[in-house]
Amino acid sequence: xxxxxxxxxxxxxxxxxxxxxxxxxxxxxxxxxxxxxxxxxxxxxxxxxxxxxxxxxxxxxxxxxxxxxxxxxxxxxxxxxxxxxxxxxxxxxxxxxxxxxxxxxxxxxxxxxxxxxxxxxxxxxxxxxxxxxxxxxxxxxxxxxxxxxxxxxxxxxxxxxxxxxxxxxxxxxxxxxxxxxxxxxxxxxxxxxxxxxxxxxxxxxxxxxxxxxxxxxxxxxxxxxxxxxxxxxxxxxxxxxxxxxxxxxxxxxxxxxxxxxxxxxxxxxxxxxxxxxxxxxxxxxxxxxxxxxxxxxxxxxxxxxxxxxxxxxxxxxxxxxxxxxxxxxxxxxxxxxxxx
Amino acid sequence: xxxxxxxxxxxxxxxxxxxxxxxxxxxxxxxxxxxxxxxxxxxxxxxxxxxxxxxxxxxxxxxxxxxxxxxxxxxxxxxxxxxxxxxxxxxxxxxxxxxxxxxxxxxxxxxxxxxxxxxxxxxxxxxxxxxxxxxxxxxxxxxxxxxxxxxxxxxxxxxxxxxxxxxxxxxxxxxxxxxxxxxxxxxxxxxxxxxxxxxxxxxxxxxxxxxxxxxxxxxxxxxxxxxxxxxxxxxxxxxxxxxxxxxxxxxxxxxxxxxxxxxxxxxxxxxxxxxxxxxxxxxxxxxxxxxxxxxxxxxxxxxxxxxxxxxxxxxxxxxxxxxxxxxxxxxxxxxxxxxxx
Numbered sequence: 001x002x003x004x005x006x007x008x009x010x011x012x013x014x015x016x017x018x019x020x021x022x023x024x025x026x027x028x029x030x031x032x033x034x035x036x037x038x039x040x041x042x043x044x045x046x047x048x049x050x051x052x053x054x055x056x057x058x059x060x061x062x063x064x065x066x067x068x069x070x071x072x073x074x075x076x077x078x079x080x081x082x083x084x085x086x087x088x089x090x091x092x093x094x095x096x097x098x099x100x101x102x103x104x105x106x107x108x109x110x111x112x113x114x115x116x117x118x119x120x121x122x123x124x125x126x127x128x129x130x131x132x133x134x135x136x137x138x139x140x141x142x143x144x145x146x147x148x149x150x151x152x153x154x155x156x157x158x159x160x161x162x163x164x165x166x167x168x169x170x171x172x173x174x175x176x177x178x179x180x181x182x183x184x185x186x187x188x189x190x191x192x193x194x195x196x197x198x199x200x201x202x203x204x205x206x207x208x209x210x211x212x213x214x215x216x217x218x219x220x221x222x223x224x225x226x227x228x229x230x231x232x233x234x235x236x237x238x239x240x241x242x243x244x245x246x247x248x249x250x251x252x253x254x255x256x257x258x259x260x261x262x263x264x265x266x267x268x269x270x271x272x273x274x275x276x277x278x279x280x281x282x283x284x285x286x287x288x289x290x291x292x293x294x295x296x297x298x299x300x301x302x303x304x305x306x307x308x309x310x311x312x313x314x315x316x317x318x319x320x321x322x323x324x325x326x327x328x329x330x331x332x333x334x335x336x337x338x339x340x
Numbered sequence: 341x342x343x344x345x346x347x348x349x350x351x352x353x354x355x356x357x358x359x360x361x362x363x364x365x366x367x368x369x370x371x372x373x374x375x376x377x378x379x380x381x382x383x384x385x386x387x388x389x390x391x392x393x394x395x396x397x398x399x400x401x402x403x404x405x406x407x408x409x410x411x412x413x414x415x416x417x418x419x420x421x422x423x424x425x426x427x428x429x430x431x432x433x434x435x436x437x438x439x440x441x442x443x444x445x446x447x448x449x450x451x452x453x454x455x456x457x458x459x460x461x462x463x464x465x466x467x468x469x470x471x472x473x474x475x476x477x478x479x480x481x482x483x484x485x486x487x488x489x490x491x492x493x494x495x496x497x498x499x500x501x502x503x504x505x506x507x508x509x510x511x512x513x514x515x516x517x518x519x520x521x522x523x524x525x526x527x528x529x530x531x532x533x534x535x536x537x538x539x540x541x542x543x544x545x546x547x548x549x550x551x552x553x554x555x556x557x558x559x560x561x562x563x564x565x566x567x568x569x570x571x572x573x574x575x576x577x578x579x580x581x582x583x584x585x586x587x588x589x590x591x592x593x594x595x596x597x598x599x600x601x602x603x604x605x606x607x608x609x610x611x612x613x614x615x616x617x618x619x620x621x622x623x624x625x626x627x628x629x630x631x632x633x634x635x636x637x638x639x640x641x642x643x644x645x646x647x648x649x650x651x652x653x654x655x656x657x658x659x660x661x662x663x664x665x666x667x668x669x670x671x672x673x674x675x676x677x678x679x680x681x
Binding site for chain 1: 398400427428429430431432435436438440443444445446447448449457458461462492494505508509512
């Protein structure tokens with residue numbers, strides 16, 4: 001219970017990242033190699049003779065024993081050298097740097113939408129259990145969670161972009177905006193804002209709406225269910241009855257007692273939802289041609305580019321772990337009972 | 341004492357819950373009065389409706405329950421009030437202390453916030469310093485050091501949390517408190533402290549106290565009057581000493597015989613189980629378990645009879661009113677094990 005144990009907990013969690021990354025690297029390494037095809041066949045398989053293909057494989061080191069390739073790759077990663085893509089010879093670091101910003105923008109916007117819409121809806125549904133609004137909200141939650149992201153994305157594009165013409169169908173900004181915004185942080189939206197370019201900011205936000213809502217709806221369904229269930233639980237709690245007996249107003253009972261206490265378990269599982277958020281981001285990006293890591297990841301998977309896929313997946317894994325750690329810390333701040 | 345001293349009075353109060361099998365008559369025509377500064381003990385077996393009655397008085401019943409009859413607080417008809425007016429009585433006029441103190445405080449709020457919130461809800465104009473002064477005063481009175489003012493509930497023991505609950509109620513100076521088994525979850529030493537606090541409370545602010553308990557020792561120690569409840573009805577109510585010395589109702593008598601003390605040589609218990617409140621027995625609800633049951637008890641509910649200030653609902657109290665031939669002792673098959681289970 002000593003207050004100084006939170007830093008120790010954080011260090012422990014950070015150290016645990018190392019074995020976890022090893023497991024993920026190994027899994028990705030194996031899965032990619034079990035999958036049919038290799039980078040060479042994927043790129044030029046139907047155009048070159050068998051000898052020429054073998055030659056190319058040898059040049060990439062793909063003809064060596066699997067174990068040797070594996071150990072060599074692990075060794076490189078241990079030196080923080082993630083290597084270069086096989087298909088287009090770009091350092092992994094550059095891919096992350098150039099595309100990470102777009103993914104970050106999309107993921108945060110989607111998360112923000114889900115929090116702003118899903119959490120209040122879940123709270124209302126829990127407060128008014130079995131009312132019409134509860135039934136409607138629950139139905140909405142189930143549908144948004146169950147519907148595939150790419151399907152929702154396509155429908156949204158078809159309706160809002162093609163039919164109504166309200167939003168662009170794809171990409172993060174118009175070519176002119178991309179050209180004009182000066183690169184500083186490599187997060188386009190932030191760069192535009194820092195440069196004071198209002199038109200560019202509006203243009204990017206305009207492009208962001210549909211992808212962010214599409215991704216946000218996926219999480220929204222999860223959030224509604226989580227908040228609703230926890231709200232129902234905390235409304236039944238003894239301290240809620242005791243507060244009513246003290247004459248605390250129903251509004252305050254709902255907000256300070258039921259809702260606040262419902263947020264504790266919600267925040268706990270929020271960390272787990274980050275994985276869903278990133279998975280959703282990959283699909284959303286490819287649906288909307290959003291120039292982020294997800295789009296690149298799918299390109300490289302198609303190209304059987306082992307190095308690229310390993311690098312991007314590892315990055316995703318690290319992000320998930322760091323964010324769930326952050327969530328734990330936030331939770332300790334919300335709930336005075338939690339001490340690690 | 342004059343009638344104006346009466347803080348709470350109930351007349352034919354009924355509370356029932358809807359279930360799939362039909363309404364559960366948890367409280368079935370209960371009448372009592374409580375005066376300022378008086379403590380009424382409410383005793384009975386588990387499931388006899390005593391907690392339901394306590395919650396009903398504060399309108400804290402779960403959804404799907406109904407209440408009728410007459411309930412008056414300081415002369416005002418509570419059941420005729422709007423919901424918001426009724427709820428406005430909570431805290432400042434009517435208070436409740438619960439059985440499980442460990443789960444009754446908001447785990448995310450400091451003790452200070454609990455006090456400030458309660459005081460501010462009922463006296464919106466009170467300034468920050470005044471709030472602090474008054475909370476501190478109450479805390480001091482219940483023996484919680486001021487240094488713990490900023491603590492969270494989980495940093496207190498069960499006994500301390502129950503004292504905090506009492507202090508929270510006390511800070512608002514209610515005229516009537518329902519204490520629902522306030523010491524059941526606590527050890528004996530803490531129990532004595534809590535009872536002492538409740539005692540002080542009513543002498544200091546003249547609060548009327550309804551003390552719900554299944555512990556007859558507590559009633560003997562802490563209550564002026566006692567009401568014995570069985571199957572949703574008050575079967576006997578009167579001065580605690582008088583009732584204990586001279587129980588009129590067989591249920592009271594059997595209940596007293598079932599208490600355990602150092603001189604107890606064998607355990608006594610009342611055979612059978614409390615009745616089903618969806619379809620309670622005909623006549624006197626206690627007749628299936630009553631050692632003194634007569635034929636009349638199975639058919640007709642006994643009248644309430646007063647003797648020396650104590651009211652009891654038992655045919656033994658009004659032998660003259662029993663129809664001829666119905667005073668035969670009830671012959672019945674022995675209560676089998678299957679019935680008890």
